[in-house]
Amino acid sequence: MRANRYGRAALALGFGALASSLFALGPGSGGQADFVEIRGAGLVVILLLGACAVVGGVLGNRVIVIIAGAGFAVAAAIQLVQFGRPTNWLAGDGSTFALLLGLAVGLVAVGTARWEQSSREKRTSEGEPDRAT
Numbered sequence: 001m002r003a004n005r006y007g008r009a010a011l012a013l014g015f016g017a018l019a020s021s022l023f024a025l026g027p028g029s030g031g032q033a034d035f036v037e038i039r040g041a042g043l044v045v046i047l048l049l050g051a052c053a054v055v056g057g058v059l060g061n062r063v064i065v066i067i068a069g070a071g072f073a074v075a076a077a078i079q080l081v082q083f084g085r086p087t088n089w090l091a092g093d094g095s096t097f098a099l100l101l102g103l104a105v106g107l108v109a110v111g112t113a114r115w116e117q118s119s120r121e122k123r124t125s126e127g128e129p130d131r132a133t
Contacts, residue, residue, distance in 0.1 A: 009110045010057030010065045017050030017072075017103050036099050042090035045075050046100075053107055062111045069107030076100035 023036040024043045038046060049071045056064030075090060079097040082088045090096060 004060065004115060006062075006110050006113055006115045007057045007060045010053055010068075010107065012057075013103060013106045013110065014050050014053030014055075014057055014068070017046050017053060020099055021046050021050070036095045037091075037093045038096060038099075040091035042075075042079070042092045042096055045071070045090060049075070049103075053103075056111070060115070062115055065107055066111035069104050069109075069111055072100050072104035072107060076104055 020036060021038060021043055024038045049068045052071070053065060053068040056062070056068060076097055079088075079090050079092050079100060082090070083092075083094060083097065092100075
């Protein structure tokens, strides 16, 4: 499988989402490396939607990438509405909102772009040697 550049972008965003879950292992609020507050249901959402983005990138399926981006957008909206209130389903704060919104915008932008192969990608996928040096 050779993903085109949009599939690779979706993969990068998906792996970025999965890697951001490592912030959940941090020392908690007050720690010097505590850039993003990720706990509880927010961690589950980021892991599931990040995996969905990776699958969409690997398969080269725009619909899956858009679904992952839309899921991140819904999660960002939920986090925004519930920020600073006693009910906080994603157990996050403004940094969680920023992460979710950034992933949403990136994945929706990649998913809605035209996924046509460039002429160079077409030649190499058809078995012709790449003449660019």
